[in-house]
Amino acid sequence: MPDVDFTAADSPALAACAASLARYAEPLLRSVAGRWLRLRTQWTAEELRERLQEALANPVAVDRTLKSLSPAARRLLRLMAIGLQTEWRLRALADLLAVVDPGEGIAAVRELLEAGFLYPQLAGRTSQLTSIATWLNQAPGQPLSVVVVPLAAVRARGEDLGLTSLPHDDLATATPQEADGFEWLLRLAVAWQFVREGPLRRTQQGGLFKRDLDRLQGHPLLSTAPAESIGAVPSPEMLAVALAKAEGVLHFEPEEIRAGELPDSWEDGLGTALLSLWSAWTGVDGWDPQRGGENGGASPAAVATLIVAALAEVPDGAWVRAGHVDAWLEAVPDVAEEAGTSFLLGIGHQLRLVQATRHRNAWWVRLGPVGRAVASLSNRVTLDRPTFEQTLLVQPNLEILLYRQGLTPPLLARLTRFAEWQTLGLACTLRLTADSVYRGLESGETLNDIVRLLERHGTRAISETVLGSLRSWASKRERVLVYPSAVLLEFRSEEELDRALRQGAVEQKVSDRIGLISSEDRIDYAQFRLVGTRDYLAVDERCVEVNGDGLTVTVNEHKSDLLLTSELRRFAEPLPATGTDDRPRYRMTPATLAAARTQGWDTKALNTWFLRRSGDALSATAKLLLAGNEAPASRLEQMTVLRVPTAELADGIVAWAETRDLIRERLAPTLMAVGSDDVETLLARLASLGVRVEPG
Numbered sequence: 001m002p003d004v005d006f007t008a009a010d011s012p013a014l015a016a017c018a019a020s021l022a023r024y025a026e027p028l029l030r031s032v033a034g035r036w037l038r039l040r041t042q043w044t045a046e047e048l049r050e051r052l053q054e055a056l057a058n059p060v061a062v063d064r065t066l067k068s069l070s071p072a073a074r075r076l077l078r079l080m081a082i083g084l085q086t087e088w089r090l091r092a093l094a095d096l097l098a099v100v101d102p103g104e105g106i107a108a109v110r111e112l113l114e115a116g117f118l119y120p121q122l123a124g125r126t127s128q129l130t131s132i133a134t135w136l137n138q139a140p141g142q143p144l145s146v147v148v149v150p151l152a153a154v155r156a157r158g159e160d161l162g163l164t165s166l167p168h169d170d171l172a173t174a175t176p177q178e179a180d181g182f183e184w185l186l187r188l189a190v191a192w193q194f195v196r197e198g199p200l201r202r203t204q205q206g207g208l209f210k211r212d213l214d215r216l217q218g219h220p221l222l223s224t225a226p227a228e229s230i231g232a233v234p235s236p237e238m239l240a241v242a243l244a245k246a247e248g249v250l251h252f253e254p255e256e257i258r259a260g261e262l263p264d265s266w267e268d269g270l271g272t273a274l275l276s277l278w279s280a281w282t283g284v285d286g287w288d289p290q291r292g293g294e295n296g297g298a299s300p301a302a303v304a305t306l307i308v309a310a311l312a313e314v315p316d317g318a319w320v321r322a323g324h325v326d327a328w329l330e331a332v333p334d335v336a337e338e339a340g341t342s343f344l345l346g347i348g349h350q351l352r353l354v355q356a357t358r359h360r361n362a363w364w365v366r367l368g369p370v371g372r373a374v375a376s377l378s379n380r381v382t383l384d385r386p387t388f389e390q391t392l393l394v395q396p397n398l399e400i401l402l403y404r405q406g407l408t409p410p411l412l413a414r415l416t417r418f419a420e421w422q423t424l425g426l427a428c429t430l431r432l433t434a435d436s437v438y439r440g441l442e443s444g445e446t447l448n449d450i451v452r453l454l455e456r457h458g459t460r461a462i463s464e465t466v467l468g469s470l471r472s473w474a475s476k477r478e479r480v481l482v483y484p485s486a487v488l489l490e491f492r493s494e495e496e497l498d499r500a501l502r503q504g505a506v507e508q509k510v511s512d513r514i515g516l517i518s519s520e521d522r523i524d525y526a527q528f529r530l531v532g533t534r535d536y537l538a539v540d541e542r543c544v545e546v547n548g549d550g551l552t553v554t555v556n557e558h559k560s561d562l563l564l565t566s567e568l569r570r571f572a573e574p575l576p577a578t579g580t581d582d583r584p585r586y587r588m589t590p591a592t593l594a595a596a597r598t599q600g601w602d603t604k605a606l607n608t609w610f611l612r613r614s615g616d617a618l619s620a621t622a623k624l625l626l627a628g629n630e631a632p633a634s635r636l637e638q639m640t641v642l643r644v645p646t647a648e649l650a651d652g653i654v655a656w657a658e659t660r661d662l663i664r665e666r667l668a669p670t671l672m673a674v675g676s677d678d679v680e681t682l683l684a685r686l687a688s689l690g691v692r693v694e695p696g
Contacts, residue, residue, distance in 0.1 A: 077156035081377050084374065094106050095332050118147065174364065177358075181351065191250065311365070321362055344363075451470065489506065505527045554583050589625070606626065
């Protein structure tokens with residue numbers, strides 16, 4: 001989670017400052033320390049670092065040293081605090097200074113670095129830093145970042161920014177529009193579930209492999225527009241991943257993106273969660289409110305921070321036209337034409353930073369409670385809590401209907417842990433599944449916890465069908481035995497496994513065909529003929545083939561894994577081995593598919609399984625047996641089939657005005673269906689052309 005509390009003595013930013021100080025050469029270290037301390041010649045470099053680190057967290061020392069700075073440097077510190085971000089790109093600081101200190105470039109940045117209020121990020125460098133100027137000279141060739149002393153940014157809160165006032169109007173009759181603030185919390189929850197199902201693989205350049213990128217961009221929830229949208233948000237699925245990274249919901253590792261933990265800030269209520277999201281937004285790199293991931297202009301973090309700071313200068317209750325904000329931002333180099341409007345009506349409105357209203361065919365905005373808290377550097381904001389707790393309906397089909405009016409971040413987090421998000425909107429839907437409930441139980445929830453939460457927030461009592469499913473799933477998990485270290489071996493048949501047990505080759509029978517050995521060094525390979533091994537951290541291999549009948553499945557034992565059998569038995573039954581082919585085979589039948597449907601295996605789920613395990617979609621035959629009763633009623637009609645010698649002749653019959661209405665359907669290039677009542681008429685009209693038709 002971003003470092004929202006700038007006043008914390010154990011701030012990660014202070015640790016980053018200390019790490020940079022450790023790389024300072026002694027002359028530079030003494031120069032910086034001299035701005036904070038009365039130096040003693042006998043102090044060693046290590047003593048200087050320790051005393052300077054203590055001073056960085058001392059309010060008295062910070063206030064005293066702040067007075068020695070120029071107004072532009074103090075203004076920059078205040079803007080960095082408004083952004084609720086301790087690490088900043090040099091480009092973003094240059095964009096901030098273009099407004100508060102025009103014409104001076106990054107002189108204020110250099111001043112803050114030399115005074116020990118900013119520290120360069122030196123990751124990956126082995127040599128000591130001897131000069132601030134030398135480090136800054138690298139800016140044209142690579143993106144440089146700095147870390148701000150948190151307490152210094154907070155103590156500069158009273159600094160007058162000297163911003164040009166925005167034109168404003170009272171708009172006494174305006175009706176404010178304010179989002180509920182849950183849109184991006186919900187999307188982070190969906191992103192967490194999505195990546196838990198399967199990590200996203202990264203290329204060497206840091207992007208996503210095409211298959212994973214297509215998965216993400218095609219996600220039915222993450223890729224759709226927000227429910228309370230008054231302005232466009234480009235590439236919402238990419239922004240969700242970027243925000244999730246900044247919030248710690250997703251971990252970006254060198255080779256893949258994995259799920260982390262849901263933010264602790266959600267437990268403190270909506271206000272704290274939105275402040276944390278604002279900090280995450282200003283920490284997102286490479287995403288623009290207008291162009292999405294194709295950012296190449298002004299820093300979005302700087303633009304957003306300047307907008308909030310400028311709106312804070314407007315009297316309480318006054319409204320500012322969004323177009324006036326665009327014009328005010330023209331001082332920022334390379335800023336897009338409607339950068340202000342895009343931010344305000346998009347992410348700014350959805351994070352409840354601003355309220356909006358439509359007046360004189362234009363959008364007008366003002367800061368909301370969250371925006372005011374950000375501008376005043378408050379780490380707390382109080383928002384109205386729901387007046388009722390009963391906000392969800394648990395249906396007998398295991399679907400949950402959730403109304404956002406009664407949603408809270410703690411409830412959102414708990415639901416995310418044990419139910420799957422299905423739709424997002426003003427009314428959302430979730431689904432209870434065996435896998436989602438197992439995930440909730442593994443996260444620390446108990447069956448009683450889940451039932452109590454659903455009853456507490458439900459509009460009616462939970463049905464016995466739902467309770468029965470929850471108890472069944474929970475009881476199966478409680479019967480699972482945990483082996484800290486083991487090797488699992490899958491046998492062709494239960495008889496072979498029993499023989500291995502009697503001979504002592506296997507220590508424990510786990511299932512009818514899987515045996516356990518507590519340690520790999522205890523395996524007597526002379527007694528086994530291994531047909532394949534499986535890495536369970538790798539992507540599932542395609543290990544089944546569907547026979548021509550569309551119902552029989554043959555298993556490739558060299559590529560299959562221990563989970564395959566249990567998956568197959570949910571919707572198919574095993575077949576006995578034949579003399580010519582002893583490979584394991586399974587067949588889907590009406591009975592096995594009906595049983596699968598009762599366990600939640602619908603057409604979509606089975607189709608996904610076959611794509612993953614065989615590379616082909618579920619066969620039409622299987623779809624007929626599984627969901628044929630859901631199809632609309634078919635009609636049995638008596639028709640006469642006319643077969644003509646050439647496709648060209650059929651084209652003419654279908655096109656001629658005298659005969660085309662007599663053709664019910666063209667069945668093939670040379671076959672046409674004719675209604676029984678139209679046969680004589682058709683024959684007569686064809687005979688008038690000299691076309692002969694012989695009886696079949």
